[in-house]
Amino acid sequence: MPHRFRHMLGTEPLTAEQITFLLDQAKPFQEIQQHPLKKLATLRGKTVALAFFEPSTRTRISFATAAARLGADTMNLQAEASSLRKGESLLDTVRTLDAMKPDCLVMRHSASGAPDFVARRLEIPVINAGDGTHEHPTQALLDALTIRDRKGTLEGLNVTILGDILHSRVARSNLHLLGKFGCRFALCGPAMWLPRELECIGPPGSSVRRVTHIEEALEGADVIIVLRVQQERQHEPALSLDEYILLYQLTPERLRCARPDALVLHPGPMIRGLEIDPAVADGPQSCVLEQVTNGLAVRMALLFLLIGTAPESASESPAPSKDAADAAH
Ligand code: ASP
Numbered sequence: 001m002p003h004r005f006r007h008m009l010g011t012e013p014l015t016a017e018q019i020t021f022l023l024d025q026a027k028p029f030q031e032i033q034q035h036p037l038k039k040l041a042t043l044r045g046k047t048v049a050l051a052f053f054e055p056s057t058r059t060r061i062s063f064a065t066a067a068a069r070l071g072a073d074t075m076n077l078q079a080e081a082s083s084l085r086k087g088e089s090l091l092d093t094v095r096t097l098d099a100m101k102p103d104c105l106v107m108r109h110s111a112s113g114a115p116d117f118v119a120r121r122l123e124i125p126v127i128n129a130g131d132g133t134h135e136h137p138t139q140a141l142l143d144a145l146t147i148r149d150r151k152g153t154l155e156g157l158n159v160t161i162l163g164d165i166l167h168s169r170v171a172r173s174n175l176h177l178l179g180k181f182g183c184r185f186a187l188c189g190p191a192m193w194l195p196r197e198l199e200c201i202g203p204p205g206s207s208v209r210r211v212t213h214i215e216e217a218l219e220g221a222d223v224i225i226v227l228r229v230q231q232e233r234q235h236e237p238a239l240s241l242d243e244y245i246l247l248y249q250l251t252p253e254r255l256r257c258a259r260p261d262a263l264v265l266h267p268g269p270m271i272r273g274l275e276i277d278p279a280v281a282d283g284p285q286s287c288v289l290e291q292v293t294n295g296l297a298v299r300m301a302l303l304f305l306l307i308g309t310a311p312e313s314a315s316e317s318p319a320p321s322k323d324a325a326d327a328a329h
Contacts, residue, residue: 002021003017003018003021003022003305004305005018005125005302005305005306006125006306007115007119007125007126007127007128007306008125008126008127008128008137008138008302008306009115009116009119009126009127009128009135009137010128010134010135010137010173010176011135011137011140011141011173011174011176011177012135012176014137014176014177014180015180016180016181019141019144019177019180019181022141022298022301022302022305023141023144023145023148023298025301025304025305026141026145026294026297026298026300026301027297029296029297029298029300029301029304030145030293030294030297032069032297032300033293033296033297038069039068039069039071040069040070040071041071042070042071042304042308043067043070043071043072043303043304043307043308044071044072045071046070046071046072046073046103046104046307047072047073047074047075047100047101047102047103048063048067048072048073048074048075048102048103048104048105048106048303048307049074049075049077049097049098049100049102049104049105049106050063050064050067050074050075050076050077050106051077051093051094051097051105051106051107051108052077052078052079052107052108052129053079053090053107053108053109053110053114054079054108054109054110054130055079056108056129056130057269058268058269058292058295059108059129059130059136059138059139059295060108060129062292062295062296062299063106063127063129063299063303064076065296066296066299066300066303067303069296069300070300070303070304070308072103072303072307075097075100075102077093077097090109090114090117090118091117091118091121094107094118094121094122095121095122098122098123098124102124103124103125103307104124104125104126104127104303104306104307105118105122105124105125105126105127106126106127106129107126107127107128107129107131108128108129108130108131109130109131109132110131110132111131111132112131112132112133112134112169113131113132113134114131114132115127115128115131116128116131125306125307127302127303127306130169131169132169133166133167133168133169133172133233134169134172135169135172135173135176136169136170136173136267137173137177138295138298138299138302139169139170139173139174139267139295140170140173140174140176140177140178141177141298141302142291142294142295142297142298142299143170143174143177143225143265143267143291144177144178145294145297145298146263146265146287146290146291146294147178147223147263147265147287149290149294150263150287150290151222151223151263153181154178154181154183155181155182155183156181156182156183156184157178157181157183157184157222157223158183158184158186158220158221158222158223158259159174159178159183159184159185159186159221159222159223159224159225160185160186160187160188160217160218160221160223160224160225160258161174161175161185161186161187161188161225161227162188162189162214162217162224162225162226162227162248162250162275163188163189163193163226163227163228163229163248163275164189164193164227164228164229164230164233165187165189165193165194165195165198165227166189166192166193166194166195167193167230167233167234168227168230170225170227170267171187171198171225171227172198172201174225175198175201175202175206175208176201176202176203179201179202179203179206179208180203183223184207184208184209185202185206185207185208185209186209186211186216186217186218186221187208187209187210187211187217188210188211188212188213188214188217188218188248189212189248190212190238190239190244190247190248191212192238192239194210194212196210198210214247214248214250214254214257215254215257218254218255218257218258218262219257219258220258220259221257221258221259221262222258222259222261222262222263223262223263223265224250224255224258224262224263224264224265225265225266225267226250226264226265226266226270226275226276227266227267227275228266228267228268228269228270228271228275229241229244229271229274229275241274244274244275245273245274248275249273249274249275249276249277250264250275250276250277250280251277251279251280252277252279252280252283255280255283255285261285262285263285263287264276264280264281264283264285264286264287264288265287265288265291266281266286266288266291267291268288268291268292270288
């Protein structure tokens with residue numbers, strides 16, 4: 001059954017059925033990434049506003065490319081160059097953008113809840129591209145697509161999330177999303193990055209363990225999500241980087257504690273030699289580049305669902321048709 005989405009602010013409110021629908025919608029857009037001509041006319045005449053109030057490389061480029069491949073135009077606001085620096089409020093800035101009549105707003109902000117605050121005040125759909133330590137829903141969706149493709153299912157997997165969980169919106173969005181499919185989580189890192197509240201973050205009945213020994217956390221893992229050490233958010237690091245490497249870097253030896261077919265994911269930017277050994281980052285179990293390609297497919301599907309023309313009937317697929325691909329320009 002098709003689902004309608006007004007905004008995409010987080011994975012927490014999504015049901016397993018809605019998530020499955022979103023991932024299914026991304027399939028044809030995955031195929032398009034393999035075509036020699038990748039540009040569709042599906043969103044021709046539409047405009048996507050990209051407002052990144054916090055630095056971003058891959059997510060911003062991914063949304064901009066997703067919009068371009070659907071034929072939409074983009075409006076770009078970068079915090080460094082914006083009037084926010086001159087003291088303008090967030091709401092005035094987004095209302096100014098909105099007055100230029102974009103069809104949706106993709107927004108990243110360092111404050112948890114900022115996209116929700118904006119979504120309540122604008123008429124257009126808002127997509128959260130990462131807010132503080134709260135959520136990064138499109139990252140979790142692209143992770144889920146990558147995992148489902150490789151494992152054939154999301155149901156009941158053992159997922160180890162490794163590293164700076166305290167500061168990670170990626171960890172939270174993944175807990176909400178994968179928890180809906182009965183995944184069991186081992187959260188691993190230094191104790192100061194494993195707040196007790198994370199045990200209750202998933203859906204009711206979720207199995208979440210906090211583990212400080214990496215070998216124990218990796219035992220039986222089907223999926224390992226390695227997180228970046230967010231040095232910009234550490235005020236008084238209780239652990240030196242050398243100690244972190246010694247205790248928590250994902251090395252080939254440690255990876256052998258997981259299941260032999262365990263997948264290794266990283267949301268990027270990946271710091272080789274700190275949280276992950278290059279041999280693992282480039283090894284056969286690594287999905288890092290697939291994640292990037294799948295990010296385009298997920299964001300194209302989402303833009304299409306939020307601002308594309310709604311299908312006339314439930315039986316009509318909202319996915320791009322061959323005609324749409326032929327209409328590439
Ligand atoms: N790119 C991800 C984010 O924006 C992860 C990271 O920055 O470490 O949350």
